[in-house]
Structures are given as C-alpha cells and as structure tokens.
Amino acid sequence: MKKLDDIPKKNIFKVPDGYFEELPAVIQARMAKEPKKSYFVPVVKYAVPVAAMLIAALIWFRPAASIESELDKIDSNQIALYLDNAYASDVDHEDESDWTTDELDALEQDVYSSMEYSVEEDILDDIDL
Amino acid sequence: MEDSDLLKKIRNPETRSYGVNLLVRSYQERVYRHVRKMVIDHDDADDLTQEVFIKVNNAIDRFREDAQLFTWIYRIATNECLNFLNKKRRRFFLPIDDIGPELSAKIDSAADIDADEIQKKLQKALLKLPDKQRLVFNMKYFDDMSYEQIAEITNTSVGALKASYHHAVKKIEDFINE
Numbered sequence: 001m002k003k004l005d006d007i008p009k010k011n012i013f014k015v016p017d018g019y020f021e022e023l024p025a026v027i028q029a030r031m032a033k034e035p036k037k038s039y040f041v042p043v044v045k046y047a048v049p050v051a052a053m054l055i056a057a058l059i060w061f062r063p064a065a066s067i068e069s070e071l072d073k074i075d076s077n078q079i080a081l082y083l084d085n086a087y088a089s090d091v092d093h094e095d096e097s098d099w100t101t102d103e104l105d106a107l108e109q110d111v112y113s114s115m116e117y118s119v120e121e122d123i124l125d126d127i128d129l
Numbered sequence: 130m131e132d133s134d135l136l137k138k139i140r141n142p143e144t145r146s147y148g149v150n151l152l153v154r155s156y157q158e159r160v161y162r163h164v165r166k167m168v169i170d171h172d173d174a175d176d177l178t179q180e181v182f183i184k185v186n187n188a189i190d191r192f193r194e195d196a197q198l199f200t201w202i203y204r205i206a207t208n209e210c211l212n213f214l215n216k217k218r219r220r221f222f223l224p225i226d227d228i229g230p231e232l233s234a235k236i237d238s239a240a241d242i243d244a245d246e247i248q249k250k251l252q253k254a255l256l257k258l259p260d261k262q263r264l265v266f267n268m269k270y271f272d273d274m275s276y277e278q279i280a281e282i283t284n285t286s287v288g289a290l291k292a293s294y295h296h297a298v299k300k301i302e303d304f305i306n307e
Contacts, residue, residue, distance in 0.1 A: 001302075001306055002247075002302070002305050002306055003302060004251075004270075004298055004301060004302055004305075007247055007248065007251055007305075008248075009270075009271065010244070010248060011162065011271075012242050012243055012244035012248050012249075012252070013162070013165045013166070013169075013171070013174075013241065013242060014241040014242065014243055015161070015171065015241070016171075016241075019175075020157055020158055020161075023153070023157050023161075023175075023178070023179075024150050024153040024154050024157065026179065027153050027157075027179050027182045027183070028146070028149065028150060028153070030179055030183060031149070031182075031183055031186050034183060
C-alpha cells in the first residue's frame with residue numbers, strides 16, 4: 001500500500017527560459033495599457049438606470065385620485081368663490097384688448113430683450129473662459 | 130524588503146512604478162506556481178498570473194494591512210483560479226466535476242511537465258478532487274502553508290481545513306493504489 005509520503009515532492013511544472021525575468025515588464029506594460037478600473041463605476045452604471053426605472057414605475061403605478069374625491073374635500077363656498085374670481089379674471093383679459101399698438105410693441109420688446117439676455121448667459125456658462 | 134516598505138513605495142506616486150515592479154518580483158513565482166498547479170497549462174497560468182497582479186495593482190490602495198500582503202495576494206490568485214475553472218466549465222457545458230479528463234490529458238502530453246509515472250499519477254488523483262479541496266491540498270502539501278494561513282486565504286475555519294486535507298489525502302492514496 002503506497003502512502004502519500006512515499007512520493008517525493010517535486011515541482012514538475014517547467015517554465016520557458018527567462019520567464020520570471022521578463023514577466024514583471026510584461027505585467028507593467030499591461031498595467032500601463034489598461035486604465036485602472038474603479039470598483040464604483042459598475043455600481044453607478046447600474047444604479048442610475050435602476051433608479052430611473054423605479055421612479056418611472058412609481059409614477060406609472062401610483063393610484064390616480066379621482067376628480068370627484070378631490071372635489072369632495074373642498075368646501076362648496078370656496079368653489080363658488082373660485083368660479084367668481086375666474087370669471088372676473090376673464091373680464092380683466094378682455095380689458096387687455098383695449099391696449100394700444102404702441103403699448104403692445106413695448107411689452108413685446110421687453111420680453112425679447114429679457115430672452116436675449118438669458119440666451120447669452122447660457123452660452124457663457126458653456127464656454128471655458 | 131519588508132512588505133511595509135514595499136507598500137510605502139507603492140503608495141508614493143513618485144515611487145509607485147518601482148514599488149509595483151518590486152512587488153511583482155517578490156511574489157510572481159509563488160503566484161505563478163499556485164495558479165499553475167490549479168490550471169496545469171502554462172499559457173493559462175501565465176495569463177492568470179498577469180491578471181492577478183493587475184488586480185493587485187488596482188486594489189492595493191484599499192489594502193488595509195490587517196492581513197499579510199502575501200495572504201491577500203494569494204486570496205486574489207485563488208479567486209482568479211476558481212473563476213477561471215468555472216468559466217471553462219460553462220464554456221464547454223461541463224458538469225461541475227468534469228474538467229479533470231481535459232487537464233489529465235495535458236499532464237500526459239505537455240512538454241513542459243517533467244514528472245515520472247508516480248508524480249503524474251499524483252497529479253491525476255488531485256484532478257479528481259473538487260477545486261476547493263485541491264486548492265487546500267496544494268497549499269498545505271506543496272506550499273507548506275500553515276492551516277491558519279490557509280484559513281485566512283480561503284475564509285474557512287482551521288477545523289474544516291484539517292478535515293478537508295485528511296479527506297483529500299485518503300482519496301489520493303486510494304486512487305494511487307487502484
């Protein structure tokens with residue numbers, strides 16, 4: 001009966017001549033070529049789409065409150081007051097039609113000038129100064 | 130050079146490259162031999178050894194020194210071996226214990242294996258063991274590591290390792306005497 005101890009321990013696996021002399025340079029060349037991997041990148045890579053899907057699912061499956069149940073919560077007097085005000089604001093809009101052309105042109109200029117300003121600001125934000 | 134000096138060199142950006150080179154020179158042979166015993170083929174062992182040191186380099190800044198550097202590197206090498214063998218099985222749709230015949234054939238045919246009949250028989254007996262048991266046997270029998278060191282590398286208790294090793298020895302002796 002042969003025992004394990006009867007077998008001489010020997011390293012039977014040979015390597016090509018000069019293998020261990022060259023290996024450090026081979027490994028360092030690979031290290032230089034392959035950028036250092038961050039362990040956080042895969043987590044972020046998967047976390048963002050998963051979070052987006054969860055948010056979308058929450059919005060999609062959120063039970064919609066019925067209009068009737070929402071209206072039930074509001075006092076009838078408040079609804080009546082709101083409708084009166086809405087009517088009053090419609091009347092105000094009708095009053096705008098009485099504005100002169102000059103007044104409307106001035107209003108339009110004000111709106112355009114504020115738009116040009118904000119566009120310019122956005123462009124400056126995007127340029128490395 | 131002490132491991133602490135090696136780590137200081139690696140953590141200093143000015144001496145990092147030199148430090149990494151020293152680390153590879155210090156541990157390359159032990160890592161290669163550990164991997165080669167598991168995968169048998171030189172080209173596979175060469176690839177895996179390179180991969181181990183690339184992973185060591187990527188993770189060394191997070192090495193906390195509460196383990197020995199040597200056992201930490203061995204742990205990475207062990208993981209690489211197990212992953213490689215599992216991928217090989219998946220690639221060929223082999224059952225979990227059926228990678229042995231292919232590796233056994235390599236022991237008979239490879240020109241870079243210098244073994245007499247009884248040593249070849251020992252290697253073939255080892256290939257009949259489950260991967261983790263073969264790892265434990267290799268570290269204890271060939272690398273003369275203590276059970277405590279192997280426990281740190283494999284994250285297993287010393288008691289379980291002793292049982293695994295003695296069971297492995299019995300299986301090997303049974304195979305050799307068949």
